[in-house]
Amino acid sequence: MTVKQQFINGKWVNSYSNNVRDIINPFNQEIIAHVTESDDTDTKAAISAAKEAFDHGVWPTTPATERGWIVGKIAALIERDKEELAELESLDTGKTMEESRGDMEDIAGVFRYFAEIADKNRGEVIDSPIPNSISKVVHEPVGVCGQITPWNYPLLQASWKLAPALAAGNTLVMKPSEITPLTSIKVFELMEEAGLPAGVANLVLGPGNTVGAELSANTDVDLISFTGGIDTGKKIMQAASGNVKKLALELGGKNPNIIFADADFDTAVDQAMNAVFFHAGQICSAGTRLIVDERIHDDFVASLVERVKKIKLGNGFDDTTQMGPLISKEHLNKVVDYVENGKREGAEVAVGGECPDAPELKDGFFYLPTVLTNCTTDMSVVQDEGFGPVITVEKFSSEEEAVKLANDSIYGLSGGIWTQDTAKAERCVAKMRMGTVWINDVNLYFPHAPWGGFKQSGIGRELGKTGLEEYQESKHVFHNLKPEPMNWFGAE
Numbered sequence: 001m002t003v004k005q006q007f008i009n010g011k012w013v014n015s016y017s018n019n020v021r022d023i024i025n026p027f028n029q030e031i032i033a034h035v036t037e038s039d040d041t042d043t044k045a046a047i048s049a050a051k052e053a054f055d056h057g058v059w060p061t062t063p064a065t066e067r068g069w070i071v072g073k074i075a076a077l078i079e080r081d082k083e084e085l086a087e088l089e090s091l092d093t094g095k096t097m098e099e100s101r102g103d104m105e106d107i108a109g110v111f112r113y114f115a116e117i118a119d120k121n122r123g124e125v126i127d128s129p130i131p132n133s134i135s136k137v138v139h140e141p142v143g144v145c146g147q148i149t150p151w152n153y154p155l156l157q158a159s160w161k162l163a164p165a166l167a168a169g170n171t172l173v174m175k176p177s178e179i180t181p182l183t184s185i186k187v188f189e190l191m192e193e194a195g196l197p198a199g200v201a202n203l204v205l206g207p208g209n210t211v212g213a214e215l216s217a218n219t220d221v222d223l224i225s226f227t228g229g230i231d232t233g234k235k236i237m238q239a240a241s242g243n244v245k246k247l248a249l250e251l252g253g254k255n256p257n258i259i260f261a262d263a264d265f266d267t268a269v270d271q272a273m274n275a276v277f278f279h280a281g282q283i284c285s286a287g288t289r290l291i292v293d294e295r296i297h298d299d300f301v302a303s304l305v306e307r308v309k310k311i312k313l314g315n316g317f318d319d320t321t322q323m324g325p326l327i328s329k330e331h332l333n334k335v336v337d338y339v340e341n342g343k344r345e346g347a348e349v350a351v352g353g354e355c356p357d358a359p360e361l362k363d364g365f366f367y368l369p370t371v372l373t374n375c376t377t378d379m380s381v382v383q384d385e386g387f388g389p390v391i392t393v394e395k396f397s398s399e400e401e402a403v404k405l406a407n408d409s410i411y412g413l414s415g416g417i418w419t420q421d422t423a424k425a426e427r428c429v430a431k432m433r434m435g436t437v438w439i440n441d442v443n444l445y446f447p448h449a450p451w452g453g454f455k456q457s458g459i460g461r462e463l464g465k466t467g468l469e470e471y472q473e474s475k476h477v478f479h480n481l482k483p484e485p486m487n488w489f490g491a492e
């Protein structure tokens with residue numbers, strides 16, 4: 001097996017240390033790739049290349065329309081290689097091929113979207129209050145961008161950063177999660193094929209405490225965009241303060257899914273499962289907090305449990321598999337502890353609550369889809385992001401109580417609400433403190449709409465027009481057409 005390399009200044013190279021990391025398939029723990037392991041020396045080299053490309057290269061001043069063409073070409077290459085990319089993603093993360101194929105369609109769509117709007121976010125002429133002057137606002141790229149991504153949606157989260165950064169004319173250094181780098185490596189090959197100039201996009205492959213820490217602290221980096229956990233986000237925020245970097249943080253979520261008694265019952269049950277069990281619950285926006293009207297609570301839970309029992313666990317490459325493994329042994333242990341804590345606090349296991357004992361799953365990091373009832377907001381299972389296939393169920397008796405429970409969280413990423421009463425839905429949505437709220441839907445996102453969190457779920461927005469603006473500086477240009485002495489300090 002050849003060692004996959006990092007990409008610095010237009011060249012594929014081994015790391016300075018020559019260290020190598022094994023990449024593991026979470027379904028069976030087989031080694032699927034060897035990857036060069038970068039450290040802070042490699043990261044500094046990548047940042048220097050990005051800075052040189054920004055300060056002296058052609059990319060920042062290439063017309064936005066042309067940058068859009070190249071970003072569009074990357075979209076086309078992703079479309080061309082989408083099956084290979086989906087296979088790499090499923091091997092690396094354990095998610096089903098159906099999910100990975102969906103991700104690749106979304107990813108190509110993200111590059112297409114930013115290709116299309118690259119030259120649409122025009123500046124603006126201001127109606128100047130000063131006679132004989134022109135006042136205008138122009139957009140410019142921010143500079144060198146550091147981009148750090150997580151393991152749960154490796155290429156999707158990378159695409160939300162790469163496409164707008166390139167469309168806006170920045171140069172960048174990306175660090176994917178050290179445990180799931182394969183699709184990011186492949187996309188950097190496609191970006192090279194698309195004709196990006198050397199040094200514009202650089203890829204380093206290594207852990208957070210060396211590579212990530214250097215990217216966050218290095219004073220030649222102008223913006224850091226991070227997707228990952230809240231604790232890491234706080235460290236990055238501190239490290240970034242050294243040179244007051246622009247900061248974009250997409251952090252975790254503990255997302256409520258409110259079910260009113262007048263909801264379409266069968267759809268709400270079905271979608272409550274979709275809200276959580278895709279990718280074994282390893283989704284920032286998973287609707288893991290089910291908040292159910294007490295009048296339908298027992299029927300809803302009974303129906304949910306019956307359906308959850310039938311979810312088929314297995315290899316993501318098997319067409320009949322509905323849910324794959326968790327990402328690692330370490331993460332599985334965290335999910336086990338999370339549920340055990342919940343049980344100690346009084347949560348009751350309605351289904352699941354343990355690892356499966358099926359022999360065909362013994363080498364993978366599997367946890368059974370789990371429903372915990374009798375939950376209240378003071379429990380750690382309700383407050384903490386478990387990031388596994390676990391739903392907690394709480395009850396409510398009024399609209400006000402439903403919203404109050406939903407907002408009782410340090411997080412504010414997303415939420416769902418199920419009712420056929422549109423006025424009630426709108427009243428609740430107006431009070432829900434989250435970056436995205438779905439009415440009669442779950443987990444839906446697309447390139448045209450912004451994504452990000454209220455409260456401790458993050459800072460800034462990805463996707464949409466705002467996602468491009470995150471990578472742009474606004475410059476006010478004031479032009480005096482009739483300069484003359486002011487004589488403030490007396491005439492000459």
Ligand SMILES: NC(=O)c1ccc[n+]([C@@H]2O[C@H](COP(=O)([O-])OP(=O)(O)OC[C@H]3O[C@@H](n4cnc5c(N)ncnc54)[C@H](O)[C@@H]3O)[C@@H](O)[C@H]2O)c1
Pocket residue numbers: 148149150151152153157175176177178206207208209211212213216227228229230232233235236250251252253283284285385387413452453457458
């Ligand atoms: N809001 C969103 O859109 C969104 C999307 C996906 C995932 N997430 C969140 O991501 C988390 C799961 O991902 P994870 O376990 O990979 O998160 P993580 O915070 O452990 O790691 C994310 C990335 O940060 C790097 N990192 C770790 N320590 C670092 C440091 N000190 N300095 C700089 N970088 C460092 C890691 O190597 C990795 O690349 C969950 O909390 C999930 O909710 C959020």
Ligand SMILES: C[N+](C)(C)CC=O
Pocket residue numbers: 152153156282283284285445
């Ligand atoms: C942002 N999203 C939903 C694609 C992935 C969250 O983990």
